[in-house]
Amino acid sequence: xxxxxxxxxxxxxxxxxxxxxxxxxxxxLLNRDIKPGGLAEYGIYPMKDKxxxxxxxxxxxxxxxxxxxxxxxxxxxxxxxxxxxxxxAMRPAAILYTCGAQGTKKLGLPGEDLKGVYxxxxxxxxxxxxxxxxxxxxxxxxxxAVIGMGNVAIDIARWLLLDAPGRRTEEVVIVARRGPxxxxxxxxxxxxxxxxxxxxxLVAELERVRERCARxxxxxxxxxxxxxxxxxLKDAAFASVPxxxxxxxxxxxxxxxxxxxxxxxxxxxxxxxxxLRPDGSTAAKDTGERTTLAIDTLIFAIGDKHxxxxxxxxxxxxxxxxxVPEATKEVSYEVWDPSAGHAVEGRFVAxxxxxxxxxxxxxxxHDGEVGASKAIEFLKGLPDRGxxxxxxxxxxxxxxxxxxxxxxDLALLARAERRALESGPASPSGFAENEAMFQAIDRERELLxxxxxxxxxxxxxx
Ligand SMILES: Cc1cc2nc3c(=O)[nH]c(=O)nc-3n(C[C@H](O)[C@H](O)[C@H](O)COP(=O)(O)OP(=O)(O)OC[C@H]3O[C@@H](n4cnc5c(N)ncnc54)[C@H](O)[C@@H]3O)c2cc1C
Numbered sequence: 001x002x003x004x005x006x007x008x009x010x011x012x013x014x015x016x017x018x019x020x021x022x023x024x025x026x027x028x029l030l031n032r033d034i035k036p037g038g039l040a041e042y043g044i045y046p047m048k049d050k051x052x053x054x055x056x057x058x059x060x061x062x063x064x065x066x067x068x069x070x071x072x073x074x075x076x077x078x079x080x081x082x083x084x085x086x087x088x089a090m091r092p093a094a095i096l097y098t099c100g101a102q103g104t105k106k107l108g109l110p111g112e113d114l115k116g117v118y119x120x121x122x123x124x125x126x127x128x129x130x131x132x133x134x135x136x137x138x139x140x141x142x143x144x145a146v147i148g149m150g151n152v153a154i155d156i157a158r159w160l161l162l163d164a165p166g167r168r169t170e171e172v173v174i175v176a177r178r179g180p181x182x183x184x185x186x187x188x189x190x191x192x193x194x195x196x197x198x199x200x201x202l203v204a205e206l207e208r209v210r211e212r213c214a215r216x217x218x219x220x221x222x223x224x225x226x227x228x229x230x231x232x233l234k235d236a237a238f239a240s241v242p243x244x245x246x247x248x249x250x251x252x253x254x255x256x257x258x259x260x261x262x263x264x265x266x267x268x269x270x271x272x273x274x275x276l277r278p279d280g281s282t283a284a285k286d287t288g289e290r291t292t293l294a295i296d297t298l299i300f301a302i303g304d305k306h307x308x309x310x311x312x313x314x315x316x317x318x319x320x321x322x323x324v325p326e327a328t329k330e331v332s333y334e335v336w337d338p339s340a341g342h343a344v345e346g347r348f349v350a351x352x353x354x355x356x357x358x359x360x361x362x363x364x365x366h367d368g369e370v371g372a373s374k375a376i377e378f379l380k381g382l383p384d385r386g387x388x389x390x391x392x393x394x395x396x397x398x399x400x401x402x403x404x405x406x407x408x409d410l411a412l413l414a415r416a417e418r419r420a421l422e423s424g425p426a427s428p429s430g431f432a433e434n435e436a437m438f439q440a441i442d443r444e445r446e447l448l449x450x451x452x453x454x455x456x457x458x459x460x461x462x
Contacts, residue, residue, distance in 0.1 A: 094375040
């Protein structure tokens with residue numbers, strides 16, 4: 001048999017699996033998390049329930065395909081549960097890596113490892129209840145700086161300002177190295193939180209950087225910036241509500257300042273000016289001037305990078321892929337071995353594993369599907385590689401001491417989650433720890449066995 005392994009069950013992996021299964025291949029999904037979905041489950045804002053449940057339904061349909069096999073709670077990688085050599089020993093005809101961008105970017109700043117300093121992905125995993133982040137300490141104080149001005153930074157601000165139970169947020173400051181012309185967040189995202197902006201404060205900040213922006217031809221006047229990004233603030237009757245959302249432009253983090261114990265007490269920031277690059281884009285240049293922001297929490301929302309600990313060959317911008325001539329618009333999905341100077345036969349990357357932190361779910365889906373079509377092309381006419389069966393793979397994984405989560409287990413977990421939601425007031429939709437999920441799966445199985453032995457017709461459903 002020629003079976004295909006898909007490593008990572010986020011949107012890219014799930015839609016790739018669907019395409020491969022519909023083309024007639026046996027597909028084996030290996031996923032780090034117990035539940036499928038990746039950032040669609042554990043990244044997308046918790047209150048976007050309609051979008052999240054729509055995606056969950058689509059993923060459930062993929063898992064209903066009889067030739068898609070699911071192995072959750074299996075972290076592939078040389079530094080993890082299952083090394084690449086062990087994976088290869090199961091004789092996959094092709095492997096598509098769709099494991100996302102799990103590495104964390106560090107700026108190398110003094111004090112970066114102090115308590116109260118977080119990477120956005122970890123923080124978002126925490127409030128979206130992904131184990132083990134769900135039960136880790138992500139405490140925040142009253143003044144929180146979020147570095148970056150994309151949609152992820154605004155999601156985090158939204159959670160802290162509106163939806164974080166028991167937090168003491170008084171102000172969230174969005175810190176950006178360049179000016180308002182480089183805002184990356186969408187208008188519909190900022191509209192969730194724009195009521196928290198104090199108009200006079202934003203006007204003062206824009207006036208502070210206006211001259212520096214004008215030197216590179218950027219219009220940072222309040223009229224222009226409000227029109228482009230903050231329409232509600234144009235209304236004369238606009239009234240701000242606490243807690244505050246403020247902005248600090250042309251500012252790069254320079255050092256994290258230590259307070260009591262190991263906790264952050266402030267952020268030293270470098271004041272920037274803007275310089276034009278030959279291609280017309282702008283770069284931030286340190287003026288040498290320093291300011292201190294009194295904050296007690298710092299969250300870096302500057303994108304993620306590829307996880308080098310998996311053991312795939314690395315290139316300049318993540319996992320190495322076959323080089324393509326720069327002048328062409330061609331995109332390569334083939335894993336490339338730079339030391340040998342050739343592609344690794346039948347091994348592909350797609351989604352955020354190909355291009356870290358790039359695009360919404362629709363883009364990741366498309367990329368997964370294109371990656372799958374590259375694998376299908378490769379598999380055409382390939383001699384039988386004798387890929388292990390689903391039972392053999394499961395037995396091999398269990399022999400490694402792994403507690404593997406299968407499709408029937410997911411159905412049991414879904415039942416347990418429904419039960420928890422029905423019984424607990426405001427009980428979270430998920431379980432905060434893997435162990436709790438395993439216990440819930442076992443409990444549901446026992447309940448079903450008991451009902452079956454008592455003659456009930458109950459069967460697990462997804
Ligand atoms: C905070 C945040 C909010 C977002 N909000 C939106 C939104 O509102 N709307 C929208 O359309 N898009 C949103 N996105 C973008 C969207 O989540 C991504 O486009 C999409 O999830 C990327 O899909 P992916 O499959 O490539 O990677 P991921 O979703 O990251 O999936 C990767 C999968 O690989 C698994 N994995 C990782 N390492 C391993 C390993 N070593 N072995 C096995 N499995 C592994 C993970 O468990 C995960 O299941 C958001 C992203 C973030 C970060």
